[in-house]
Amino acid sequence: MTGYYTAAQIRAAEEATGDLLSGGVLMVRAANAVAGTVLARLRRRGAGVYGRRVLLVVGAGNNGGDALFAGATLVRRGVRVEALLLDPDRAHRAGLSAFRRVGGRVTDGVPQTLDVAVDAVVGLGGRGPLRPQAAAVFDVIAQTGATVVAVDLPSGIDPDTGVVHQPSVRADVSVTFGAPRLAHLLAGPQCGEVVVADIGIDLPESSVDSPSNTEVAQWWPLPGPHDDKYSQGVVGIVAGSATYPGAAVLSTAAAVAATSGMTRYIGPAAEQVLAVCPEVVTAAGVGAAGRVQAWAIGPGIGTGDQAHELLADVLAADLPTLIDADGLTVLARDPGLLAGRAAPTLLTPHAGEFARLAGADPTPDRLTAVRALAERMNATVLLKGRITLVADPDGRVSGNDAGSSWAATAGAGDVLTGIAGALLSAGLPARAAGVAAARVHGLAAARASGGAPIGASALRAAVAPALRELSDLRE
């Protein structure tokens, strides 16, 4: 599990090292990591590092200090390094003299040919957008095609909320120290590859995490020698309508693909569902469904009285329940439906449904917003998007970066509902079910796409190949 930290947590851990911080040892370690990352990127762009060109864009704080010490190391390796000081009077003193001592040059402009640009404008101390002077520098850098290495995190991104201010730096790689910051999850696509360097600081367990693929693979329920169709979880899907039969097909078929065991379907699209998945067991209503270990309700059910009645029936069963799409719209009008529930509830809104439930848009600070709604609803809330965030009422959050945005297509949410519902029925806790489903959903989207746009049916069809790939990681 990778934990993500606030700036205050990182600063506290640095301070706890005492002499290592005050004596500059931490900064030397950080600088070594920056130099190592720059050298690796220079090698990736072509043979040798001697004579290659690197520009350090240096701000007024310790973030700039990291880059100047790294620059000194690079100069000693024969790299042609120049430093552009945004605020020369406030540049890190010791760093600047170390850089100058070995022959590092200070410059006023961006060289025309450049291999790597180092963003050391601001790190944990950054507030607000990139100022105009720095923004103009990075505009010119973009034209050189240089690889952008961010020290700690790209400047212009809030370390704790991941808010990407405009303008801000977009990095190819971010090299950070001790542990990733919240921004590396919340603004993942802006950070590029994240390299975490050990600088010898200790951190407590984080309340925000993201599982590795191996962890997701270990959690995933697979049939064992003593399993039968009931022991692995039966999920009941309530979805679809005469207007939206597709939602029923996508969510039910996704549940069938996600786990073994049994999938039941309740709704008016039984014929269409059976045409795609003859293994699904259909029933006339929630009460007539027979044995079910978890419910997933909402895609395409409509928002009228009948949908309300269905949701009330499902919730009254007090089994683990996922509520999505129209189910969320109904719930937003009558949040009392959740009263008295003991079983886990997983709400899976996109931004619009979130706003209906919370009364306000989840942006810009999605982490705070999803935590607040989970606490208020006393339910686990999965906020969809490129970065999916799954919050428990106690404030713990698991996140997933889909890695690409091919899943941003109509019906993809129905597929997520089926996958997560199946995991709930297998007994996974709501937050784990949500984040594991989001991970496989993202992998399936990337796999189905291969660079071309896809529809939700293709995404659903790629769930099995994605799971096959994951199962290779099981120990």
Ligand SMILES: NC(=O)C1=CN([C@@H]2O[C@H](COP(=O)(O)OP(=O)(O)OC[C@H]3O[C@@H](n4cnc5c(N)ncnc54)[C@H](O)[C@@H]3O)[C@@H](O)[C@H]2O)[C@@H](O)CC1
């Ligand atoms: N203190 C240490 O020994 C260590 C510090 N580390 C580095 O130090 C960084 C934190 O250093 P600081 O606390 O000095 O803070 P930063 O260097 O991140 O930024 C602080 C400076 O930037 C200015 N600033 C804030 N927002 C700005 C904006 N949008 N545009 C332009 N300027 C802005 C502030 O006025 C302040 O002068 C970390 O991110 C990390 O890179 C690491 O080297 C580990 C050890």
Ligand SMILES: Nc1ncnc2c1ncn2[C@@H]1O[C@H](COP(=O)(O)OP(=O)(O)O)[C@@H](O)[C@H]1O
């Ligand atoms: N930009 C994006 N990148 C990756 N995944 C995304 C992106 N936008 C949405 N998704 C994912 O795709 C699905 C879309 O769900 P939803 O908005 O409910 O669509 P629908 O209701 O049409 O099925 C969710 O799983 C969501 O997390």
Ligand SMILES: [K+]
């Ligand atoms: K930076």
